[in-house]
Amino acid sequence: MTVLLLAGLTLLITRKDIRLSCRTAWPVVAVCALRLLYDIGNFLGHHLDWDTIGLPAQTLLFLAAAAVFALPLRDRVLAIGFSLTTLLLGLICLFQRYAQGVDRPAGLNGGDWAAVEFAMFVLLLVLLSMLQALRTSTHRSDRWLHIAAVVVGLYGAVLTQSRGPLLAFAPVYLGLMLWYAVRSHLWRRMLVLSGVTVVGMLAVTATLHKEMVDRLAVVSTDISSYSTDDSPAAIAIRERLEMWRVAWQAFREHPLAGNGLEQFGPYVRHQVALGHADPAIAKYVHPHSEYLESMFAGGLPALLVLLLFLGVPLAYFARHANHSQESVAVSAVAGLMVIGIYALCAFSDNVFYRAMPQSLYLFLVLGLAVDIGRRLRHTPTR
Numbered sequence: 001m002t003v004l005l006l007a008g009l010t011l012l013i014t015r016k017d018i019r020l021s022c023r024t025a026w027p028v029v030a031v032c033a034l035r036l037l038y039d040i041g042n043f044l045g046h047h048l049d050w051d052t053i054g055l056p057a058q059t060l061l062f063l064a065a066a067a068v069f070a071l072p073l074r075d076r077v078l079a080i081g082f083s084l085t086t087l088l089l090g091l092i093c094l095f096q097r098y099a100q101g102v103d104r105p106a107g108l109n110g111g112d113w114a115a116v117e118f119a120m121f122v123l124l125l126v127l128l129s130m131l132q133a134l135r136t137s138t139h140r141s142d143r144w145l146h147i148a149a150v151v152v153g154l155y156g157a158v159l160t161q162s163r164g165p166l167l168a169f170a171p172v173y174l175g176l177m178l179w180y181a182v183r184s185h186l187w188r189r190m191l192v193l194s195g196v197t198v199v200g201m202l203a204v205t206a207t208l209h210k211e212m213v214d215r216l217a218v219v220s221t222d223i224s225s226y227s228t229d230d231s232p233a234a235i236a237i238r239e240r241l242e243m244w245r246v247a248w249q250a251f252r253e254h255p256l257a258g259n260g261l262e263q264f265g266p267y268v269r270h271q272v273a274l275g276h277a278d279p280a281i282a283k284y285v286h287p288h289s290e291y292l293e294s295m296f297a298g299g300l301p302a303l304l305v306l307l308l309f310l311g312v313p314l315a316y317f318a319r320h321a322n323h324s325q326e327s328v329a330v331s332a333v334a335g336l337m338v339i340g341i342y343a344l345c346a347f348s349d350n351v352f353y354r355a356m357p358q359s360l361y362l363f364l365v366l367g368l369a370v371d372i373g374r375r376l377r378h379t380p381t382r
Contacts, residue, residue, distance in 0.1 A: 001061060001065070004061075004064075004065035004068055005061050005064050005065055007065075007067075007068050008064040008065045008066065008067035008068050009064050009067075011067045011068065011070065011071070012064065012067045017070070017377075018067050018070040018071075020373075020377060021070035021370055021373040021374040021377055022066065022067055022070060022370050022373065023373070024370075024372075024373030024374075024376055024377060025066075025316070025366075025369035025370045025372065025373040027312050027313075027315075027316055028312060028313045028316050028365060028366060028369035029063065029066070029366065029369070029370075030312075031308050031309055031312040031313065032059055032062075032063060032309070032362065032365075032366060033059070033063065034305060034308065034309075035056075035059070035305050035306075035308075035309045036056055036057070036059040036060070038298065038301070038302065038305045039053065039056035039261060040053065040056070042258065042260060042261050042297060042298050042302070043056075043261060045257070045260075046257075046258075046259075046260030046261070046263070048260055048261060048262070048263075051262075052260075052261045052262045053261075055352075055353070055354075055355060055358065056261075058355065058358065058359065058362070059362060062359070062362035062363055062366050063366065065363070065366075065367075066366035066367050066369070066370045067370065068367075069366075069367040069368070069370040069371040069374070070370050070371070070373065070374045071374075072374075073371075075327065076139070076142065079132040079138070079142065079146070080142060080145065082125060082128050082129060082132070083125075083128075083129040083132065083145050083146045083148075083149035084145075084149070085125060086122065086125040086126055086128070086129045086149035086150070086152070086153040087145075087148060087149045087152050087153065089107065089118075089121070089122050089125065089153065089156060090122065090149070090152035090153040090154075090155060090156035090157075091152060091156070092105065092107065092108065092156070093105040093122070093155070093156030093157070093159045093160065094152070094155070094156060094159070096159075097159045103161075104159075104160050104161050104162075105118070105156065105159050105160050106118050106160070107121070107356075114354065114356070115160045115161070115162055116160075116162045116164060116165060116345075116349050117349070117351070117354055117356060117357045118160060118162075118356075119157050119160040119162035119165040119166070120162070120164075120165040120168070120341060120342075120345050120349075120351065120357060121356060121357060121360060122153050122156055122157045122160075123153070123154075123157050123165050123166070123168075123169045123341065124337065124338060124341050124360065125149075125153060126149070126150050126153040126154055126157065126169075127169070127172060127173065127176060127337045127341070128334055128337070129146045129147075129149040129150050129153065130146070130150050130173070130176060131176060131330060131333060131334055131337070132146045133146035133147050133150065134176075134180045134184075135326065135330060136184070136326070137326065151200075154197075154200070154201060157169075158201065163348075164345050164347075164348040164349050165341070165345055167344075168340075168341055168344035168345045169341070171340070171344070172337050172340040172341055172344070173194075173197065174194070175336070175337075175340065176333065176337060177190045177193065177194050178190070179321065179333055183322070183329070238280075239278075239280055239281050239284070239288075240288050240289075240348065242277065242278045242280070242281050243268070243281050243284060243287040243288055243289075244287060244288075244289060244292055246267070246268055246271055246277050246281070246287070247264065247287035247289070247292040247293070247295065247296045248292065248295075249271075250264075250267055250296050251292070251295040251296055251299065254299055255299050255300055256299045256300060256301065257298070257299055258295070258296060258297045258298035258299040258301075258302055259296055259297060260297060261297050261298075262285070262297075263296075263297065264284075264285055264286055264287055264293065264296055264297075265284065265285030265286075267296075268281055268282060268284060268285075269282050286350040286353050287350070288348060288349050288350060289346065289347060289348060289349070289350070290306065290346035290347075290349070290350050290351050290352060291303065291306065291346060291347065293350055293353070294306040310339055310342065310343050310346075313335060313339055313365050313369065314336065314339045314343075316335070316369060316372075317332040317333070317335035317336045317339065317368070317369075317372075318332070318336060319332075320332035320372055320376075321333050321336060325375065327375055328372055328375045328376065331368045331371050331372050331375070332368075332372060334364070334368055335364070335365060335368040335369065335372075338361065338364045338365055338368070339365070342357075342361055
């Protein structure tokens, strides 16, 4: 990352063509900078500790590193690199489950609480590998690598037993298949691929790993049995509902200024001490919803910033998803899948409170936006 930072800064300073490519992607760059500025304002306005601004400040790193994507990078090398990463992370899931006996694989350094974010990370890479496998320009040997990455990555993601990312994956994958069918007119192949994927995931889930079925089956029971008067419960769904109630309560107390970044944990513990919240959620520091997190931390202005942070890149990529040049369309669809996975997972989990998922989002969204800007500048006008 240090090399990318220095290379990006050097390119921005010394090369006008790089600056022009970045300027083409200015809406995405601007909204990322806006979110950083708002977090700095929240940090100063609430007089928070310096550690609070550490994660938002990483945005500066990716704003500079994105300039590297304005270079004529080799698409094949990047695609192989992403699929090898997908394959590696999927194999890590298999190793942790079958060799180490870990109930829910969570990656190399995330710990038990990182299973959901890790699943989201892997599933996004699976989608990127699938996108490369569908490209007509992909070499046959490369296509088999991408398919292997999809299979192993999907299997590894199922092992994490993370309901939110797997449920978010389904509509995004369907959207990818529809885009492929519309662009290639190969509707039968799209239906076959979709059917094989669905049947494969259901077969693995229902036969080898029934714990995932059990986790999905108890959702409706946990929701219907939830009550703010219940005794403490260590059930994930009911804990989430309690955290969401407390976060909504905090938002209603400060709907404009919010309560400050990274302050949900202290607020919850205070509410538990007063007897106004279930003690079962005292261990949590985030409400397990990125939208409620924004409302808690900064009120309605912070929610607006988050929606812009997701919506502006979404509109940028959607604008180019049907571009006549395949490379532009592929980069745009990759960006749409990133936004789709994060926006859907954000309903039931925090997707920007760890360096791992935030880094992937900024790296891909800014990088793909600048990459599209470069390609558009070199596309002949008609």
